[in-house]
Amino acid sequence: MKRTPIALSAALLLLPLSACGGSAEAGDAKTVTITVGYQSKTINTVTAGTLLRSLGYFERALDALHDGHVYKVDWQDYATGAPITAQMTAGKIDIGSMGDFPLLINAARGKQLGKPTRLVSVTGYNLRGGLNTIVTSPDSTLSSLTSLKGKKVSTSVGSAADGTLVRALQRAGIDPDKGIEKLNQQPAVGASALSSGSADALSQFVAWPGLLAHQGKAKALYDGAQLNLPTFHGVTAREDFAQRRPAVLEAFLKAQTEATDYLDAHPVAAAEKVAEATGLPAEVVYLYNGAHGIATFDPAIKPRLLSALKQDVSVLKAEKLTGDIDVDSFVDDRYVRKALGADYAKRLASLPPAAASEVWPKGAQKTIGFKSPAELLRHVAGHKNGIRAAYVPDATTGTLWFADRAVWVADGYQLLPFVAPATAKAYVAAHPGARVITYADALGRAS
Known part of the structure; x- marks a missing residue:
């Protein structure tokens, strides 16, 4: 490095x-x-x-x-x-x-x-540590932390996002000093580096990962809540x-x-x-x-x-x-x-409120809550032109994410969202019959 x-x-x-x-x-x-x-x-x-x-x-x-x-x-x-x-x-x-x-x-x-x-x-x-996220470009073929080995990763050294990166790499068996090329950059510079291709991944704190995902400029690779710290x-x-x-x-x-x-x-x-x-x-x-x-x-x-x-x-x-x-x-x-x-x-x-699915309708000053992600999907499918944003909690970490940016898994009649592909694949591996599906497929199944 x-x-x-x-x-x-x-x-x-x-x-x-x-x-x-x-x-x-x-x-x-x-x-x-x-x-x-x-x-x-x-x-x-x-x-x-x-x-x-x-x-x-x-x-x-x-x-x-x-x-x-x-x-x-x-x-x-x-x-x-x-x-x-x-x-x-x-x-x-x-x-x-x-x-x-x-x-x-x-x-x-x-x-x-x-x-x-x-x-x-x-x-x-x-x-759980969900305020920090590692993201890649939308068309990246990287799908797990292990795939970061030898890659250029942008973060802000000394920040909580850097701490998440270091710990996540260590858990994945990668030396954070030698296993990647770390780019010490301000968040905005790192976001530009990711978009230009001069960085393979970006580890940052709120609100950068969510912003880039919302803009269609990034997709999640690692949910910081997986650290459970x-x-x-x-x-x-x-x-x-x-x-x-x-x-x-x-x-x-x-x-x-x-x-x-x-x-x-x-x-x-x-x-x-x-x-x-x-x-x-x-x-x-x-x-x-x-x-x-x-x-x-x-x-x-x-x-x-x-x-x-x-x-x-x-x-x-x-x-x-x-x-x-x-x-x-x-x-x-x-x-x-x-x-x-x-x-x-x-x-x-006091304790944090339980994770829940929410829809923010266009023009509304309050959101609508749902008991399950599947119920949210049914609502979205029936109001496609009236949705400002839809949010769902990761099925394993509880981290909220945009419904249309989540990784979806079908397990029987269940429709489960995940922030990152690795956690979705881990669920599929542990549940025979479950499989990763597209967001469009999830909407179709829900409706």
């Missing part, structure tokens, strides 16, 4: 910053600017970023403090978590949101530079900021919780708001953030997520991006516990 670009990016990531400016707070004695770094298109952070910003809940919460200050919020949008970390350790961002692997780098870099940060809440999570996104804050302005941080976390409740109560409207702000198709946003989407949103820092975070450290160490990280000292749930009060324990114990 060619290591030069990766080694260079790792070295740049760990170099000390030369411009360590003052606090992100700016203004006179009564006017304070709070700087929030977010990733608008990483839509599992929307309750601490895109959606929160569009709803204005944080600004409203700051106005309610009545502490003699006038607060302004500077929202700064980034493509990945790495620049947010760089700005935080330079004292230029107070609060940021990013995925689990970037959070660990955030912790390591903060400690290295004497500018510690703390994980203060969670945004979106998936307990939680992945999540969270909120990190500079320790000095949290200690100096605890009421402001608590206001942010209360606002994040309000945005979470809004998303849960109005999933279609929330998807439309995020789509308008980001330019992403609302159908793709809903795939991840909908009522039965791949992500579940909850600010509580669940022990199961922390356990997975500790397991992630070894992957980053192997990539030589970090050394040892004390996850327990990085986590500080005092602020979110105080912000949520008695409700925190309830949220901590």
